[in-house]
Amino acid sequence: MTVKPIVHTMTQMKQLHESLLALSQKKTDALKSNDTTGLQKLLTTERKHVQAIDKLEKARMDAVNQWYEARGLSYTEPTISEMLEHMEGSEQEALQAAYNELIIVLADLKQQEQLNAELTKQSLQFVNLSLDMLQPSLDNVNYGGNEEQSTQPKRSVFDSKA
Incomplete structure (x- = not known):
């Protein structure tokens, strides 16, 4: 068996x-511009x-x-790296080239997704901060004081009999 099907699959994966x-990268732009409908698409x-990558990975x-x-x-778990050790010639070069190209794209994708994760985290922090500012805390609702004062009947100085 030749390495051509493996190289072809790896090229498709790349x-x-x-x-x-x-x-x-478009997702990054959508996160920056707060475009939620575009982000969902x-x-x-x-x-x-x-899903398509998963299918290709199984084929590979x-x-x-x-x-x-x-x-x-x-x-137990054959890998491309181990394959390269058992190969030589043009097949090894073709597989090595496909492997290197895929690794480079994966590294770029990982870096981009880390940026998106950080942007999402910051966006959520901003939303939480905004919600905290809009919702008053329970301490501020009654303007202080304790519950004992509120259960006692309130009397005014002017309610006394003359």
Whole structure:
């Protein structure tokens, strides 16, 4: 078995991850501009991308397992890194190139998603702060004082008989 199906799958994964990176950058813009409807649409599209990536990842794992079986090698969890150690020539170069390109896109995506997570966290902190400012605390509702005073009948100086 050749490495071509694995390289092809990894190339497709890289393209999907690049598309996911572009969506993540649009998500950053939506977070900055407080565009919740646009953000919801982006999240739906992002979910579809993740599902497609999951399918490709399963296909890649199956192809790697087949490659290991064809070579008579056994590993509990075969990886591309270990495959590269058992290869040489043009197949190794093609697989190494596809692997490196995918790793670079994944690193960029991880960095972009960390930025989005931080923006979301800051946005939630702002919302919580705004809510805290709008809702009075229980201590301020009665303007101080204790409950004993409020249960006693109130008498005015002018209520006395003459």
